[in-house]
Amino acid sequence: MPLALSLPPLSLYIHLPWCVKKCPYCDFNSHQADRFEDEGKLPEEAYLTQLLADLDQDLAFAYDRKLHSIFIGGGTPSLMSAEFYRHLLEKIQEKIPFIDNIEITMEANPGTFEQDKFRAFRKAGINRLSIGIQSFQxxxxxxLGRIHGREEAIAAVEKSRIAGFENINIDLMHGLPGQSIEEALDDVQTAIRLNPEHLSWYQLTIEPNTEFYRRPPTLPEDTMLWDIQEEGQATLKEHGYRQYEISANSKIGKQASHNLNYWRFGDYIGIGAGAHGKLTLMDGQIxxxxxxxxxxxxxxxxxxxxxIKEAIATADLPFEFMMNRLRLFEEFxxxxxxxxCYQPPPDNFIKSCIIAIDKGLICASSWEHNTIKTTEKGQLFLNDLLELFLPI
Known part of the structure; x- marks a missing residue:
């Protein structure tokens, strides 16, 4: 079928559901490997076969678009072998062509880092690593229930460079149980010294269905959380990292392509246990x-x-669109x-934007030029801004 020029870029999300250990704060679809498989051995061949069969079911929605980016998340994807990923990526490319400069990211944990294995990951076609460090303390x-230490975390980043990775993200959290401002800022400064291209830095939140939800730890008070956020972002900016999204900072030109496509309301196929996707039909139905x-x-x-496929109702589109779009700090x-969304913005969308301008959450000067940009207040109170776009 010919490609409709209005269709958005297409990405692929691949979920690997196994971990060495379930962290007490984690609400992702992850399962301890040794609980479900004999002797903890992962069923690579069976999972590869099912992933490809899963992809086949959604191929009709790719039309003739090329893949813009691939993100392999989990769980701990680095538990799988490099051969698994070589075969997987080869088969995916046979089904959906890649753009020339496709970004292929894999999440990895320092506790599963082996230099030779990661060199093989790079050779298999993975060209970006997202290393889940969370803290250096x-x-x-x-x-946090992590299985690595400070030195392992630092070594993982250094060894990933030796393995050939030129695009690295470090995942850090702040607002941790008993964390001081000094410890939070030391984490940021340590990460900066490792010189990653991208740094995801976000506050720990207590989610349902986690051990922390059942047994809540004592977290820093709001005033301390504010100070951590203010001083940490100032430090990142001083060292050349631009905050382009709520929890993401990057060097110039090193924003995550996959993230940008998500938040710009692009399309993505999701395969793997628990994976989510968002797709557009040729008639504009999302x-x-x-x-x-x-x-x-x-x-x-x-x-x-x-x-399971669920159409997004027309009444829900304003909230769905803005929930994604406003994560990015860019003007649009x-x-x-x-x-x-394949339809003009409804009256209630326009009214919500005007209310947001009156509340100082959206820039009035941008609105005058038919663009939307959040103010600093809007970025800080994003939930309040998004509530304005909930269906009536």
């Missing part, structure tokens, strides 16, 4: 997909029964609503 790593969550159920289910055209 030993007692905070212990509180829907979300989600795959069965438990790895054993995912592996034993016929591919055509893996996915009001006409982007037409471009990505």
């Amino acid at each position: 030993p007692h905070l790593l212990k509180a 829907f979300r997909t989600r795959k069965t969550r438990h790895p054993n159920h995912y592996l034993s289910t016929l591919a055509e029964a893996l996915s 055209e009001l006409s982007d609503y037409n471009k990505f």
Whole structure:
């Protein structure tokens, strides 16, 4: 079928659901490997086969678009072998061509880092690493249930360079149990010294269905959290990292392509246990997909029964669009609503924007030029801003 020029870029998300250990703050679809597989050995061949069958079910929605980016998340994707990824990426490219400069990211944890293995990952086609460090403080790593220490974290970044990775993200959290301002800023400064291209820095939140939710730790008070955020962002800016999204900072030109496509309301296919996707039909209908969550159920289910598809109602589009778009701090055209939602912005969307301007959450000067940009206040009180776009 010919490509409709209005269709957004297409990305692919691949979920690997296994971890060495479930962290007490984690609400992602992750499962300890040794609980579900004999002797902790991961079923690479079976999972590869099912991933490709899963992808086949969504291929019709790719039309003739090329893949813009691939993100391999989890879980701990680095538990799988390089051969697994070589075969997987080769087969995916046979089904959907890649753009020439495709970004292929894999999440990795320092506790699973082996230099030779990561050199093989790079050779398999993965060209960007997202290393989940979270903190460099030993007692905070212990509180978070992490299986690595400070030295392992530093070594993982250094060894990833030796393995050939030229595009690295470091994941850090702040607002941790018992964390001081000094410890939070030391984490930021240590990460900066490692010179990653991208730094995801975000506050720990207590999510339902986690150990921390069942047994809440004592977290820093709001005033301290504010000071950590203010001083940390100032430090990042001073060292050449630009905050382009709520929790993401990068050097110039090193924003994550995959993240940008998500938040600009682009399309993405999601494959793997618990993976989510967002896709557009040729008639402009937008829907979300989600795959069965438990790895054993995912592996034993016929591919055509893996996915649940739900259309996004027209009344929900203003909130869905802005929930994504406003994560980015960039200015965007009001006409982007037409471009990505395939209809003009409804009256209640325009009214919500005007209310947001009156509240100082959206820049009045941008609105005068038919663009939308959040103010600093709007960035800080994003939830309040998004509530204005909830369906009536």
